[in-house]
Amino acid sequence: MKIICKPYTSDEADRVTEVWNDIVRDANAFPQETAFTKNEADAFFRSQTATVCAVVNGEVAGFYILHDNNVGRCSHTANASYGVDKKFRGYGVGKILVTDSLTKAKECGYLGLQYNAVIKSNYGAITLYLKLGFNVIGTIPNGYRKNDGTFEDLLIFHKTL
Secondary structure, three states: OOEEEEEOOHHHHHHHHHHHHHHHHHOOOOOOOOOOOHHHHHHHHHOOOEEEEEEEOOEEEEEEEEEEOOOHHHOOEEEEEEEEOHHHOOOOHHHHHHHHHHHHHHHOOOOEEEEEEEEOOOHHHHHHHHHOOOEEEEEEEEEEEOOOOOEEEEEEEEEEO
């Protein structure tokens, strides 16, 4: 399977919104509770420092967003979120997206990349981040509320670029 990364355009809004909203509905990765409309999503994706799509045979298989983790004196550290369509999971799309985001973050002048909210049961993401040299720098006990009302710990990851 050949996976290429390309900058997001509004032409991908339907597909990227679909993948994003599917993750929101699953309630096991993103903090949002409500789905985006296509217009809301397109505006959001275009407002990021970078939004990049992973494409397989002309179909969007996943994406990432990259932006400042904080403002002002802390804006030299990036933050990113990733989404991979369920049918493309397990084929290396996530690894390609994370690797590309590290390159893009460096190109944008960031000195590090930080994830603020990785759910402790997201073993695939955790394994990937550790393999790519990220460090767990903290835990937020019960930091994520699941759909059933229970809570799960969040991990904070960081990698110096």
